[in-house]
Amino acid sequence: xxxxxxxxxxxxxxxxxxxxxxxxxxxxxxxxxxxxxxxxxxxxxxxxxxxxxxxxxxxxxxxxxxxxxxxxxxxxxxxxxxxxxxxxxxxxxxxxxxxxxxxxxxxxxxxxxxxxxxxxxxxxxxxxxxxxxxxxxxxxxxxxxxxxxxxxxxxxxxxxxxxxxxxxxxxxxxxxxxxxxxxxxxxxxxxxxxxxxxxxxxxxxxxxxxxxxxxxxxxxxxxxxxxxxxxxxxxxxxxxxxxxxxxxxxxxxxxxxxxxxxxxxxxxxxxxxxxxxxxxxxxxxxxxxxxxxxxxxxxxxxxxx
Amino acid sequence: xxxxxxxxxxxxxxxxxxxxxxxxxxxxxxxxxxxxxxxxxxxxxxxxxxxxxxxxxxxxxxxxxxxxxxxxxxxxxxxxxxxxxxxxxxxxxxxxxxxxxxxxxxxxxxxxxxxxxxxxxxxxxxxxxxxxxxxxxxxxxxxxxxxxxxxxxxxxxxxxxxxxxxxxxxxxxxxxxxxxxxxxxxxxxxxxxxxxxxxxxxxxxxxxxxxxxxxxxxxxxxxxxxxxxxxxxxxxxxxxxxxxxxxxxxxxxxxxxxxxxxxxxxxxxxxxxxxxxxxxxxxxxxxxxxxxxxxxxxxxxxxxxxxxxxxxxxxxxxxxxxxxxxxxxxxxxxxxxxxxxxxxxxxxxxxxxxxxxxxxxxxxxxxxxxxxxxxxxxxxxxxxxxxxxxxxxxxxxxxxxxxxxxxxxxxxxxxxxxxxxxxxxxxxxxxxxxxxxxxxxxxxxxxxxxxxxxxxxxxxxxxxxxxxxxxxxxxxxxxxxxxxxxxxxxxxxxxxxxxxxxxxxxxxxxxxxxxxxxxxxxxxxxxxxxxxxxxxxxxxxxxxxxxxxxxxxxxxxxxxxxxxxxxxxxxxxxxxxxxxxxxxxxxxxxxxxxxxxxxxxxxxxxxxxxxxxxxxxxxxxxxxxx
Numbered sequence: 001x002x003x004x005x006x007x008x009x010x011x012x013x014x015x016x017x018x019x020x021x022x023x024x025x026x027x028x029x030x031x032x033x034x035x036x037x038x039x040x041x042x043x044x045x046x047x048x049x050x051x052x053x054x055x056x057x058x059x060x061x062x063x064x065x066x067x068x069x070x071x072x073x074x075x076x077x078x079x080x081x082x083x084x085x086x087x088x089x090x091x092x093x094x095x096x097x098x099x100x101x102x103x104x105x106x107x108x109x110x111x112x113x114x115x116x117x118x119x120x121x122x123x124x125x126x127x128x129x130x131x132x133x134x135x136x137x138x139x140x141x142x143x144x145x146x147x148x149x150x151x152x153x154x155x156x157x158x159x160x161x162x163x164x165x166x167x168x169x170x171x172x173x174x175x176x177x178x179x180x181x182x183x184x185x186x187x188x189x190x191x192x193x194x195x196x197x198x199x200x201x202x203x204x205x206x207x208x209x210x211x212x213x214x215x216x217x218x219x220x221x222x223x224x225x226x227x228x229x230x231x232x233x234x235x236x237x238x239x240x241x242x243x244x245x246x247x248x249x250x251x252x253x254x255x256x257x258x259x260x261x262x263x264x265x266x267x268x269x270x271x272x273x274x275x276x277x278x279x280x281x282x283x284x285x286x287x288x289x290x291x292x293x294x295x296x297x298x299x300x301x302x303x304x305x
Numbered sequence: 306x307x308x309x310x311x312x313x314x315x316x317x318x319x320x321x322x323x324x325x326x327x328x329x330x331x332x333x334x335x336x337x338x339x340x341x342x343x344x345x346x347x348x349x350x351x352x353x354x355x356x357x358x359x360x361x362x363x364x365x366x367x368x369x370x371x372x373x374x375x376x377x378x379x380x381x382x383x384x385x386x387x388x389x390x391x392x393x394x395x396x397x398x399x400x401x402x403x404x405x406x407x408x409x410x411x412x413x414x415x416x417x418x419x420x421x422x423x424x425x426x427x428x429x430x431x432x433x434x435x436x437x438x439x440x441x442x443x444x445x446x447x448x449x450x451x452x453x454x455x456x457x458x459x460x461x462x463x464x465x466x467x468x469x470x471x472x473x474x475x476x477x478x479x480x481x482x483x484x485x486x487x488x489x490x491x492x493x494x495x496x497x498x499x500x501x502x503x504x505x506x507x508x509x510x511x512x513x514x515x516x517x518x519x520x521x522x523x524x525x526x527x528x529x530x531x532x533x534x535x536x537x538x539x540x541x542x543x544x545x546x547x548x549x550x551x552x553x554x555x556x557x558x559x560x561x562x563x564x565x566x567x568x569x570x571x572x573x574x575x576x577x578x579x580x581x582x583x584x585x586x587x588x589x590x591x592x593x594x595x596x597x598x599x600x601x602x603x604x605x606x607x608x609x610x611x612x613x614x615x616x617x618x619x620x621x622x623x624x625x626x627x628x629x630x631x632x633x634x635x636x637x638x639x640x641x642x643x644x645x646x647x648x649x650x651x652x653x654x655x656x657x658x659x660x661x662x663x664x665x666x667x668x669x670x671x672x673x674x675x676x677x678x679x680x681x682x683x684x685x686x687x688x689x690x691x692x693x694x695x696x697x698x699x700x701x702x703x704x705x706x707x708x709x710x711x712x713x714x715x716x717x718x719x720x721x722x723x724x725x726x727x728x729x730x731x732x733x734x735x736x737x738x739x740x741x742x743x744x745x746x747x748x749x750x751x752x753x754x755x756x757x758x759x760x761x762x763x764x765x766x767x768x769x770x771x772x773x774x775x776x777x778x779x780x781x782x783x784x785x786x787x788x789x790x791x792x793x794x795x796x797x798x799x800x801x802x803x804x805x806x807x808x809x810x811x812x813x814x815x816x817x818x819x820x821x822x823x824x825x826x827x828x829x830x831x832x833x834x835x836x837x838x839x840x841x842x843x844x845x846x847x848x849x850x851x852x853x854x855x856x857x858x859x860x861x862x863x864x865x866x867x868x869x870x871x872x873x874x875x876x877x878x879x880x881x882x883x884x885x886x887x888x889x890x891x892x893x894x895x896x897x898x899x900x901x902x903x904x905x906x907x908x909x910x911x912x913x914x915x916x917x918x919x920x921x922x923x924x925x926x927x928x929x930x931x
Contacts, residue, residue, distance in 0.1 A: 032798025044474035048456040082374040163633035256598035
């Protein structure tokens with residue numbers, strides 16, 4: 001298993017460099033640059049800026065510098081937010097996105113698993129229909145609708161919860177976490193239900209029952225492990241995206257997370273910041289996928305490395 | 306239900322049919338729901354949402370996009386300017402009501418007869434670390450801002466200061482090696498001859514301007530910082546020498562580029578001098594915390610020269626751009642005020658009657674610029690026809706927060722300026738002009754099918770507002786001229802690129818926010834063929850009239866001459882004026898001393914929280930109507 005992990009990690013590095021290179025190329029293709037704005041700059045000032053940021057050097061020098069920076073894990077200075085390093089920006093924004101994402105995932109897991117298992121064990125009952133209907137609603141209601149609706153009810157009608165903004169670990173988090181987790185909650189509930197249903201009909205469960213095990217231990221010790229597999233494979237990318245920032249929710253609730261920076265970095269053509277965030281997100285996706293594969297080994301006895 | 310609430314079911318249906326984007330529909334339905342919920346809110350219907358003032362003298366203000374930097378010479382935008390109004394004072398400051406220049410660090414100033422030399426007398430003021438603010442600080446700051454290595458984007462704001470442009474652009478003077486005399490500019494003998502710093506460019510400039518004889522045997526030397534026309538006469542007297550007549554210097558000095566920066570802190574900390582632990586400021590407030598994308602907190606500065614008259618203890622600037630989020634925070638009473646252009650169009654009818662809505666004319670216009678270098682738009686008759694075929698009154702009625710504009714300088718900002726009238730809405734005349742330009746049938750009547758519509762399009766940068774205006778104008782042209790001009794949205798930076806390179810056919814959306822309180826800030830756009838002009842139209846006569854105006858010491862006469870230049874611009878019609886904007890923002894009634902001025906820049910030291918509801922603002926008058 002160690003060999004498996006090491007092998008996967010070795011592949012990660014070139015993958016990240018490829019992603020970063022593609023991104024760099026795309027930024028170059030996009031017209032305009034970080035210093036263009038409504039008011040045109042005199043050519044001499046533009047020249048001063050290009051000189052200051054090394055933009056007049058040949059492309060391979062700039063590309064090489066970017067690659068070296070990425071390899072060192074130091075993405076340099078932001079172009080838009082003068083005098084701020086990309087690493088410092090990521091370092092400030094990450095806890096916000098991570099807190100939000102982690103709480104949302106936790107909530108999604110607890111609610112999703114519970115309702116999924118309940119629905120599977122009482123298939124075709126009212127409870128099953130009710131929870132699956134709610135899940136369907138959760139999947140079809142986009143977060144840019146759900147968020148404002150929650151704000152409208154809880155913040156603007158009843159004035160119970162603040163409508164937006166970051167305030168550390170506080171009640172400000174309730175609405176964004178709810179909004180963010182709804183979709184994942186619904187997915188996890190449906191995945192758990194279908195996974196469990198499949199497993200409950202399989203031979204080894206019949207065997208377990210035939211052995212005379214109680215229904216409870218059949219469910220928890222045997223069925224759940226198999227039934228969770230789809231949830232586990234779904235969790236990798238889901239966690240990666242949740243923890244590295246969720247653009248829409250961060251924007252609706254004005255949270256200073258990575259998602260907010262990502263959008264603005266692109267609009268501002270802030271190359272080092274874009275590269276930094278892209279590298280960071282791709283590493284997160286790759287690492288979480290690796291974790292999922294490792295987790296498989298524990299959940300599914302058939303998986304060997 | 307609120308009696309003033311205009312959302313009834315029929316109205317709502319109509320509006321739902323009008324707005325097409327999904328988000329707008331969501332907004333409108335939310336608004337309806339919100340309005341329905343109004344019976345349970347704390348507000349008594351005069352104001353939007355909660356009106357409980359915060360405890361003590363603390364203001365929470367949404368200042369727009371995240372600040373790029375807190376270095377006034379490096380950043381360029383309004384979001385930063387709003388913060389600088391608290392922490393960095395200028396020679397002159399902005400009047401909270403009219404936005405006209407008032408004394409700041411300079412307690413008074415005078416100028417010579419042709420507006421080329423200004424003397425500012427500084428008051429006794431101190432930096433936040435206790436050091437005195439002297440004329441030397443300004444000299445240092447202006448020179449620093451113009452250093453090519455700093456690459457300040459606003460450096461062009463100072464180009465009218467003697468030799469400032471040459472210094473910033475890295476140009477050279479021609480000097481006689483023996484006498485050390487500089488060669489004068491043959492076109493303007495009062496100034497030194499300025500040539501490009503690059504030897505190749507210089508050689509071709511010398512040749513094309515026939516200067517070979519003039520510069521023979523001369524050496525080329527770059528300007529030194531000391532050559533820039535800013536001098537400290539003594540510790541409290543600052544003198545500015547300009548390269549041409551610039552009557553609006555006092556207004557210009559309110560711009561962030563001219564606010565002094567602390568030399569000691571910059572030399573000690575380098576680029577990190579703006580961090581809260583290092584920064585030294587000169588304003589009524591000083592920086593306490595700065596958490597990007599979250600908040601920037603300033604607190605009262607004890608060393609400020611006018612500290613006794615500062616009311617607020619603390620201001621929290623909140624960087625936010627999402628309009629709906631800002632409105633939500635405002636309604637829930639989490640913020641006390643926010644930046645301009647923020648009330649979404651779909652909300653205006655509901656918000657406008659409320660007493661905390663700040664509506665006043667703004668130092669900004671909106672127009673379409675026309676690429677006059679390509680047919681059919683190279684014909685002034687065609688340009689005039691397209692202009693006359695747009696009903697601007699109807700457009701403003703549709704937009705709700707604008708006034709129709711037929712001239713170029715916005716309406717309602719400069720009461721003394723005799724704005725010339727542009728061409729009125731006149732369909733018959735428009736069609737006649739097009740017929741005259743050759744688009745006619747055998748009976749000499751206007752024939753739309755003869756018009757090369759494929760060579761015309763209208764591009765705009767992607768926003769809902771721009772799309773609505775473009776669709777409106779498109780419909781007008783279709784209805785009035787029988788021409789369907791294709792409209793195309795373009796991503797912001799791509800759009801800027803296209804517009805600057807004249808890489809568009811026909812029309813491109815444009816708007817201008819004035820840099821200082823003078824009509825010149827609008828008319829100056831067309832003094833160079835390059836830069837913000839973007840139309841291909843340039844006329845030396847136009848520039849001469851503007852120069853003549855600025856040499857005129859009498860303000861009234863100066864405005865009259867300037868209006869002649871604007872008339873000339875309107876006659877040539879490289880632009881299609883659309884509307885003057887309104888400020889369109891809100892503040893809670895308990896926030897006093899804050900007014901809808903044309904620049905939406907607030908002198909924070911006059912602002913305070915009024916805890917007695919009897920003294921709250923019920924109706925803020927429109928500031929510029931006299």
